[in-house]
Amino acid sequence: MNRLLMLSILFLQLSCWAQSYAPPAGQTGSTAIHMDSDVFTSWASGIEVYRGFVFIEDTTFQANGSSRATFGSPSFALGKATGNSADVVSLGDSGVAILTFDNPIMNGPGFDFAVFENSFSDDYLEFAFVEVSSDGERFVRFPNHSEVQSQVQIHGFGLTDTRRIDNLAGKYRAGFGTPFDLEDLKDSTSININAITHVKVIDVIGSIGTNATYDSQGNKINEPYPSPYESGGFDLDGVGVIHKELNVAHMTTEKVSFFPNPAHDQLYVRQPAGRCIEFIIYSLEGKKVKTFETCQPYQGVSFRLPNGIYYITYEVSGVIERKSLIISN
Numbered sequence: 001m002n003r004l005l006m007l008s009i010l011f012l013q014l015s016c017w018a019q020s021y022a023p024p025a026g027q028t029g030s031t032a033i034h035m036d037s038d039v040f041t042s043w044a045s046g047i048e049v050y051r052g053f054v055f056i057e058d059t060t061f062q063a064n065g066s067s068r069a070t071f072g073s074p075s076f077a078l079g080k081a082t083g084n085s086a087d088v089v090s091l092g093d094s095g096v097a098i099l100t101f102d103n104p105i106m107n108g109p110g111f112d113f114a115v116f117e118n119s120f121s122d123d124y125l126e127f128a129f130v131e132v133s134s135d136g137e138r139f140v141r142f143p144n145h146s147e148v149q150s151q152v153q154i155h156g157f158g159l160t161d162t163r164r165i166d167n168l169a170g171k172y173r174a175g176f177g178t179p180f181d182l183e184d185l186k187d188s189t190s191i192n193i194n195a196i197t198h199v200k201v202i203d204v205i206g207s208i209g210t211n212a213t214y215d216s217q218g219n220k221i222n223e224p225y226p227s228p229y230e231s232g233g234f235d236l237d238g239v240g241v242i243h244k245e246l247n248v249a250h251m252t253t254e255k256v257s258f259f260p261n262p263a264h265d266q267l268y269v270r271q272p273a274g275r276c277i278e279f280i281i282y283s284l285e286g287k288k289v290k291t292f293e294t295c296q297p298y299q300g301v302s303f304r305l306p307n308g309i310y311y312i313t314y315e316v317s318g319v320i321e322r323k324s325l326i327i328s329n
Contacts, residue, residue: 020147021166024122025176032176033114033240035081040114040240043081044099044199046311046324048284049074052095052203055228056211068092071231081116081238083175088118091128091203092233093211093226098136098200098286099239100311104320105132105196107182108243114177115169115201116237123159126206127168127223128234129213130180133198136286136311138190142180143216144168150208150220158224168221169201170234177240195245195320197313198286203234245319256316262326266302272316273297281325282311304329 025032033039051068055061069092077089077097091097105113119125127146131139147164154160165171171178182193204213206223213221227233256277258269271277276295283289289310292301310325 021145021163022171024162025172030172031111031179032172033111033179035083035116035175035177035238035240039242040080041244042102042241043079044239044241045078045102046100046284047074047077047089048098049077049089049091050096051090052092052233054092054230054232055226056093056205057207057209057226061228066230069095069230069232071229072235077236077238079238081175081177081240083116083118083237085118085120085174085235088235088237090231090233090235091201093203093205094213095203095233096200097236098198098284100136100198100322101241101244103241103244104134104194105182105199105241106243106245107186107193110181110242111179112182112196112241112243113199114179114240114242115199116175116177116240117170117172118174118235118237119170119172120174121159122162122173124157125160125162125165125170125223126227126234127165127170127204127221128236129202129204130167130169131200131202132182132185132191132196133200133286134192134195136198136282137288139198139200140185140188140191141216142167142184145217146215146219146221148222150212150222153208154206154222154224156224156227160223168204168215170204174237177238179242197320197322199239201234201236201239256314256321258312258323258325261324262328264327264329265304266300267325268298268300269294270298271296277314277316279312279314281305282313284309284311 072089144167206225281290
């Protein structure tokens with residue numbers, strides 16, 4: 001058998017293999033949700049981005065003076081997805097985005113939130129793992145699966161059949177979100193699936209070589225690689241919430257307040273009389289940096305933290321509230 005014929009047979013085998021999962025947006029059986037769908041009740045309101053490399057195999061690679069992706073502002077991923085290829089934040093190889101919300105995401109009937117990428121077609125796809133947390137510290141990853149062959153590297157502008165991908169963000173073209181169901185994580189003891197406060201999006205590198213990333217079943221995930229550009233890696237357009245915890249703001253914001261904000265080294269707290277409340281301050285990285293308790297209707301608390309943006313959380317009447325806190329020394 002000649003070499004050309006063998007390659008042709010291999011191509012046909014790879015083309016026909018598996019295709020177990022939902023098809024592209026607009027086709028029967030697709031799970032894609034359009035950004036204008038009225039199922040969305042809110043969108044991400046806070047974000048921290050840790051840029052990955054332009055080309056992870058060469059960390060000295062220069063793109064506009066940086067070895068890491070630089071395209072897009074993190075703020076582009078906040079609020080409603082736009083479907084605009086330029087209105088995204090590029091994560092780069094292995095880059096990470098952690099998003100937060102005004103109200104926690106909760107487990108409801110069917111899908112609970114969706115992640116949007118900016119692919120220009122149904123088959124040029126860049127993927128990301130998705131993890132969730134109820135405290136910003138302990139994250140649980142959604143189970144995922146890639147049936148894409150891992151013998152031949154998909155080149156930088158190669159194509160992928162979305163029907164071979166399950167539970168990886170980036171499955172659908174721009175304007176259509178990949179949905180996730182918290183019911184998939186119901187057996188996890190590390191999170192409360194009815195009070196998800198953080199969604200983490202982690203770029204899948206896509207290499208089948210030394211820097212391979214693996215799905216939940218131990219398969220290498222093959223996607224277009226390398227993409228050595230400032231806009232390389234997963235391009236995050238937004239995270240839309242379908243099911244959220246209701247009435248958090250109404251139940252707590254009128255009862256608990258703190259000021260000044262920005263703060264320096266002193267924070268004053270107003271709260272309901274006759275109870276003690278524990279406050280926890282987290283960095284944008286999700287690390288707990290300070291905990292304090294107040295028991296008076298009006299109380300000052302002294303502390304020192306580096307300049308930056310933090311999140312302060314507390315619980316009143318069984319409802320968790322989270323607000324941004326700016327430290328400016």
